[in-house]
Amino acid sequence: MKPDDRIGMKHGAGGRAMRSLIEEVFLGLASPVDGIGLAALDDGAAIRVGDRWLILTTDSHVVHPIFFPGGDIGRLAVSGTVNDLAMMGATEPLGLTCAVILEEGFPRDELIRIRDSMRDASREADAPIVTGDTKVMGHGEVDGIVINTAGVGLCDRVVTDAGLRPGDRILITGTVGDHGMAVMVKRHALGIEGNLRSDVAPLNGLIRAALAAGGDDVVAMKDPTRGGLASVLHEMAGKAGVGVLLDERAVPVNPEVRAAGDLLGIDPLVVANEGKAVIGVRPGAVDRVLAALRGHPLGRRAALVGTAIGDRPGQVILDTGLGKRLLAEPDGEPLPRIC
Amino acid sequence: MCLGVPGRILSISEDGMSAQVDFFGVRKELRLDIIDTPVQVGDYVLNHVGFAIRRIPPEEVGETLALFDQILKAAAHDDLMAEDVRGEMAAGRSSPGGEPGA
Amino acid sequence: MPDLVDELKFRDPVRARALSEALAREVDAAGRTITLMHVCGSHEQAIARFGLRATFPRRLDIIMGPGCPVCVTDTPEVDEAVALALQGATVCTYGDMLRLPGTRRSLADAQGEGAKVEVVYGVSQAVDLARSRPGEQVVFFASGFETTAVATAAVLLSGVPENFSVLSAHKYVPAAMDLVSTLPETNVEGFIAAGHAAIITGWGIFEPFAARTRTPVVVAGFEPLDVLAAVLELVRLVRAGRPEVVNCYPRCVSREGNRPAQEKLWKVFDVVGGNWRGIAAVPRGNLELRPEWDSVNARRRFTIDTAAVGGASHNLLAEHCICGRIMSGLAKPSDCTLFGGECRPESPVGACMVSSEGSCKIWHVYGGPPDLSEVA
Numbered sequence: 022m023k024p025d026d027r028i029g030m031k032h033g034a035g036g037r038a039m040r041s042l043i044e045e046v047f048l049g050l051a052s053p054v055d056g057i058g059l060a061a062l063d064d065g066a067a068i069r070v071g072d073r074w075l076i077l078t079t080d081s082h083v084v085h086p087i088f089f090p091g092g093d094i095g096r097l098a099v100s101g102t103v104n105d106l107a108m109m110g111a112t113e114p115l116g117l118t119c120a121v122i123l124e125e126g127f128p129r130d131e132l133i134r135i136r137d138s139m140r141d142a143s144r145e146a147d148a149p150i151v152t153g154d155t156k157v158m159g160h161g162e163v164d165g166i167v168i169n170t171a172g173v174g175l176c177d178r179v180v181t182d183a184g185l186r187p188g189d190r191i192l193i194t195g196t197v198g199d200h201g202m203a204v205m206v207k208r209h210a211l212g213i214e215g216n217l218r219s220d221v222a223p224l225n226g227l228i229r230a231a232l233a234a235g236g237d238d239v240v241a242m243k244d245p246t247r248g249g250l251a252s253v254l255h256e257m258a259g260k261a262g263v264g265v266l267l268d269e270r271a272v273p274v275n276p277e278v279r280a281a282g283d284l285l286g287i288d289p290l291v292v293a294n295e296g297k298a299v300i301g302v303r304p305g306a307v308d309r310v311l312a313a314l315r316g317h318p319l320g321r322r323a324a325l326v327g328t329a330i331g332d333r334p335g336q337v338i339l340d341t342g343l344g345k346r347l348l349a350e351p352d353g354e355p356l357p358r359i360c
Numbered sequence: 361m362c363l364g365v366p367g368r369i370l371s372i373s374e375d376g377m378s379a380q381v382d383f384f385g386v387r388k389e390l391r392l393d394i395i396d397t398p399v400q401v402g403d404y405v406l407n408h409v410g411f412a413i414r415r416i417p418p419e420e421v422g423e424t425l426a427l428f429d430q431i432l433k434a435a436a437h438d439d440l441m442a443e444d445v446r447g448e449m450a451a452g453r454s455s456p457g458g459e460p461g462a
Numbered sequence: 463m464p465d466l467v468d469e470l471k472f473r474d475p476v477r478a479r480a481l482s483e484a485l486a487r488e489v490d491a492a493g494r495t496i497t498l499m500h501v502c503g504s505h506e507q508a509i510a511r512f513g514l515r516a517t518f519p520r521r522l523d524i525i526m527g528p529g530c531p532v533c534v535t536d537t538p539e540v541d542e543a544v545a546l547a548l549q550g551a552t553v554c555t556y557g558d559m560l561r562l563p564g565t566r567r568s569l570a571d572a573q574g575e576g577a578k579v580e581v582v583y584g585v586s587q588a589v590d591l592a593r594s595r596p597g598e599q600v601v602f603f604a605s606g607f608e609t610t611a612v613a614t615a616a617v618l619l620s621g622v623p624e625n626f627s628v629l630s631a632h633k634y635v636p637a638a639m640d641l642v643s644t645l646p647e648t649n650v651e652g653f654i655a656a657g658h659a660a661i662i663t664g665w666g667i668f669e670p671f672a673a674r675t676r677t678p679v680v681v682a683g684f685e686p687l688d689v690l691a692a693v694l695e696l697v698r699l700v701r702a703g704r705p706e707v708v709n710c711y712p713r714c715v716s717r718e719g720n721r722p723a724q725e726k727l728w729k730v731f732d733v734v735g736g737n738w739r740g741i742a743a744v745p746r747g748n749l750e751l752r753p754e755w756d757s758v759n760a761r762r763r764f765t766i767d768t769a770a771v772g773g774a775s776h777n778l779l780a781e782h783c784i785c786g787r788i789m790s791g792l793a794k795p796s797d798c799t800l801f802g803g804e805c806r807p808e809s810p811v812g813a814c815m816v817s818s819e820g821s822c823k824i825w826h827v828y829g830g831p832p833d834l835s836e837v838a
Binding site: 363364391393394395396406408409410411413414416417420421423424425427428429431432434435436 | 472477480481484485487488504556583584585586587606609610612613616619620657658661662683684687688691694695698710711712713714720721722723726
């Protein structure tokens with residue numbers, strides 16, 4: 022068997038490799054649905070129920086280390102699913118599930134800390150955890166803990182990640198790269214100290230405010246998790262058949278994240294976020310939506326960062342202020358470089 | 361080839377072998393056994409893979425900018441001369457053809 | 463925010479525009495295409511990251527030479543690291559090296575099969591790891607040019623635990639320029655030399671090269687203004703026919719370089735010939751541990767069974783790879799029979815498909831040479 026015939030870490034890293042694995046393997050599961058199904062490869066599914074939409078999403082969470090500055094796997098598991106619902110337009114989750122796979126020998130006190138953190142995040146998001154499942158696997162058969170959460174919610178209007186058209190403006194709800202940089206520095210014990218903290222947070226309150234302000238002019242949403250802003254913009258551009266012109270100087274980045282990125286040779290644009298959203302809006306709604314975002318504690322540094330254009334469908338053009346270049350779609354987890 | 365980032369020394373270990381260095385908001389310990397000049401707290405150094413490889417004298421930052429401006433000025437001077445030559449060529453006082461073809 | 467080494471000074475868009483405009487005038491006045499080469503992956507990174515390529519005049523061709531020590535690390539060297547990892551050693555390496563393909567596997571693939579592979583920020587971190595795991599053999603798969611090799615040397619000179627060894631894939635910068643300049647058909651008229659390697663070796667090392675090849679060399683830093691000023695200066699030298707070495711990175715590079723670092727480097731390493739991925743046998747291309755360091759040389763300490771990981775004495779595909787010609791500016795990616803077929807970003811044959819900024823990778827991702835001139 023060639024290594025290509027096996028699954029590699031890159032197949033879970035949110036980039037091109039993962040997308041092609043999903044397209045080549047899991048799309049075979051897709052079946053027609055009245056609404057948005059698997060074939061759309063969106064953050065979740067939307068199924069028509071009467072005159073409303075039922076949004077359904079599921080996500081498995083693994084992270085190393087499981088406790089990191091700014092959060093832990095429990096907060097991540099709740100926020101990730103709440104955010105996937107919110108990105109489809111369902112900002113009031115009806116319920117979440119919690120399925121946990123534990124490795125034999127996992128410390129009970131750590132599990133309780135994770136439970137507490139899930140409880141806090143679920144209260145913060147007003148998203149009740151309503152059912153669950155527990156499995157234990159032998160030592161070495163699973164790495165510590167895996168948490169799967171699924172969520173359901175209702176909404177009147179679905180916002181997909183494919184709704185951009187030329188002229189639309191692209192907003193980001195805050196600084197980029199915080200989560201991935203904080204976790205990476207810890208995971209690889211890189212000896213970098215400073216105020217690097219994950220941004221992991223449930224965004225449904227923030228998105229509710231944006232939708233209330235923007236209404237039908239909010240046309241596309243996606244959370245820039247693995248692969249960061251670069252990956253998400255490629256996906257949104259590709260699905261909508263537009264190009265994206267991104268103004269690098271407008272993208273908010275915390276100075277600590279920028280500094281760590283410079284040290285490690287990693288561009289914050291490809292680093293994961295767990296508490297941010299990319300929002301596409303019609304040009305006339307930019308000011309309203311930005312004001313609403315900035316009025317929310319999780320959106321104070323929201324910014325207008327780009328424009329959808331008719332040229333170059335599927336591509337992201339980065340204006341650095343000194344010149345323009347194509348932004349490459351990240352492939353695999355970013356790693357510290359020497360070159 | 362080599363990623364190098366400047367930072368500022370916050371403190372030096374007692375044995376003088378390493379330093380805590382601030383990189384615009386994050387800190388990292390760097391080894392000092394490659395650098396060729398004595399360093400002290402407040403100095404700027406260039407980091408490569410966890411080693412300080414060079415002390416950056418502050419005055420040379422200004423000198424670098426002065427050098428760039430000098431290159432610019434020299435280029436502008438060349439350009440003015442080229443304008444003159446073009447002007448002369450246009451006036452038919454000089455024959456073209458000195459420049460090798462592409 | 464420190465104000466003295468405020469790197470933003472070297473990103474000032476106003477100065478950058480002035481330099482770009484001067485460059486355009488200079489190239490225009492030349493009335494022909496001028497071809498320059500940089501031999502430093504970080505210069506390509508800087509040119510790409512700041513979008514400088516789109517600002518260069520059309521008749522200025524800046525070729526990315528064989529200047530990425532990771533990309534030119536050859537398949538058999540990766541096979542050695544993979545074999546050691548699969549034989550049970552803990553292999554530590556820089557993040558760039560993890561996905562570099564061997565004959566059948568990269569280190570990332572070996573990791574997926576259960577081998578112990580650790581990404582480290584620096585060689586010191588690998589030594590710390592060896593100290594904390596006395597029962598394991600820790601092998602540092604070392605890559606990088608002189609600048610990085612000095613760090614490896616310093617660590618060995620200061621003493622390492624018994625279970626630590628080095629598998630050197632270090633490369634030597636002057637070899638890259640020699641390689642290109644000896645190609646009979648080369649049209650490279652000037653070189654942008656690697657600023658950080660020159661911190662160690664000093665810019666004086668390029669003087670014999672410039673004199674011998676009658677080619678100007680400019681040593682450049684990595685901020686946008688550094689690159690623009692260096693390119694402008696190099697074009698001026700080319701037009702004036704002056705084969706000189708000019709140091710455009712004086713805040714970091716001196717003529718004589720870092721002498722104590724050079725002493726450390728040559729106490730530990732020797733320059734030897736070696737194969738560079740997709741290029742050729744490069745005389746004086748590699749840095750190998752000197753014989754007196756055999757005890758910490760993984761190649762001497764272990765029997766490395768590369769045949770077990772599919773390593774062949776030579777790579778059949780590599781015979782068709784034209785990276786050497788692409789990096790020398792003599793061919794385009796589309797001229798290569800492997801391009802897009804056997805050689806793809808997920809299974810690269812040559813160095814130009816490995817590097818994120820390599821010409822082949824960029825052409826493959828964007829379906830040809832990127833041209834942003836018409837984007838609003």
